[in-house]
Amino acid sequence: MSANTIEKEVYKQIKSKMKSLRRQNKLTQLELAKKLNITVQHYQQIETGTTPPNLKILSKLCAIFDVHPSYFFEEKSISIINKEGNILADNIDPYGLTVLQNTANLSPEAKKSIIDFIKFKQYEAQKEENNNSGS
Numbered sequence: 229m230s231a232n233t234i235e236k237e238v239y240k241q242i243k244s245k246m247k248s249l250r251r252q253n254k255l256t257q258l259e260l261a262k263k264l265n266i267t268v269q270h271y272q273q274i275e276t277g278t279t280p281p282n283l284k285i286l287s288k289l290c291a292i293f294d295v296h297p298s299y300f301f302e303e304k305s306i307s308i309i310n311k312e313g314n315i316l317a318d319n320i321d322p323y324g325l326t327v328l329q330n331t332a333n334l335s336p337e338a339k340k341s342i343i344d345f346i347k348f349k350q351y352e353a354q355k356e357e358n359n360n361s362g363s
Contacts, residue, residue, distance in 0.1 A: 243281075246300075264288050
């Protein structure tokens, strides 16, 4: 694969992620452009792929949407790296990752139920750890 082809694929992925983040957060192109301190025309050029984003814009996007820079380069739609760069799913098998990816299609209520269950399991694990350390 040539460097030019790789570059095009990277920019294609970045613009797709930008658009997705903007829509998920219910922002217009104008609103996000203002947050980035750029013109709406410049933002549109980036999102359509006419102009590549620079590092300053990517950094601002990370801050605005609270994502790690790797988010823009991951092929998966789910980020397994938090904003500090820590791997969140280092011991999840491929099936588990697929399940996590598919949660994007769930209703907000279903997502909340999953999050509540995870919090409960974390609470149980912490409680067990505290009981074991007190013995």
